[in-house]
Amino acid sequence: MTDRAFFKSFAGLIGALVALTVVIFIIAQMVGGKPSKVETTADAKAVAERIKPVGEVTVGTAEPVRAVEVSSNPVMEAIIPSAQxxxxxxxxxxxxxxxxxxxxxxxxxxxxxxxxxxxxxxxxxxxxxxxxxxxxxxxxxxxxxxxxxxxxxxxxxxxxxxxxxxxxxxx
Ligand code: HEC
Missing domain, CATH: 1.10.760.10 (Cytochrome c-like domain)
Incomplete structure (x- = not known):
């Protein structure tokens, strides 16, 4: 096989692979549909709400120190019922x-x-x-x-x- 002949068949192979990739990509688009937008502002807010700390200690201000914010969190409310x-x-x-x-x-x-x-x-x-x-x-x-x-x-x-x-x- 000459260099030229090799190059021709190699280029053909690459072309076929590129075409196959495009076909697979199109099929994937048709099957999976467009991926939805991963994170919206509402999602980010909901996540922040879920992972926020249960307690916060304020130092050096006139605000009262809240060791555990029980009342605003229904889960904590269930675990630690109000003392009264x-x-x-x-x-x-x-x-x-x-x-x-x-x-x-x-x-x-x-x-x-x-x-x-x-x-x-x-x-x-x-x-x-x-x-x-x-x-x-x-x-x-x-x-x-x-x-x-x-x-x-x-x-x-x-x-x-x-x-x-x-x-x-x-x-
Ligand atoms: C089987 C009947 C009976 C049951 C059940 C009972 N008691 Fe009593 N209790 C008495 C009697 C009788 C007296 C009064 C005794 C006396 O002063 O001669 C009394 C008195 C008391 C007193 C007054 C104590 C004092 O120093 O005068 C308290 C407080 C008390 N009971 C709490 C309870 C509690 C709390 C329960 C439930 C967990 C309970 N009792 C269940 C019969 C009972």
Missing amino acids: AAPADKGKTVYEGTCVACHGGGIAGAPKFGDKAAWAPRIALGIKTLHQQAIKGFQGKTGMMPPKGGNMSLSDADVMAAVDYMVGHSK
Whole structure:
């Protein structure tokens, strides 16, 4: 094969490959369609919103320091429920699940829920004492208060929340 003949067939091969590339490119365009614009301003905003830090600490200005911005972030709100809402609900739940059996109707000498006269002398003992009596149980003048109202699956905090709930509604 002469150089010329080689060059001719080589050029032909290159030409064929270029043509094939063009054909494949056209087919790809037809199958895949035009790629959509990757990032719009709205997308960028949404991304920034998702990856923004949950907390921000401001130093040296008059603005208050916000350690964790819970309220503006629904995910954080779900993980860390607002401090004010939780104990009130917990106390009510525990009361309705356990304590109401005796305290709801004033059964077996238990001070009745909402009975101010029955609760006043007990409240006078101080909330700490009431917490302890409710957690450890005690034998009083009117009856027997079982430890944790007889429901040992309750945590101390649960019982204290229930005491706070009862006391809050009985004074
Ligand atoms: C089996 C009945 C019973 C259940 C259930 C019960 N209690 Fe009581 N509780 C009593 C009785 C009876 C007394 C009063 C005892 C006395 O003073 O003689 C009492 C008293 C108390 C007092 C007053 C303590 C004091 O020092 O005067 C608190 C507070 C209290 N209960 C909290 C609770 C809580 C919280 C629960 C639920 C977790 C609960 N109780 C469930 C029977 C019960």
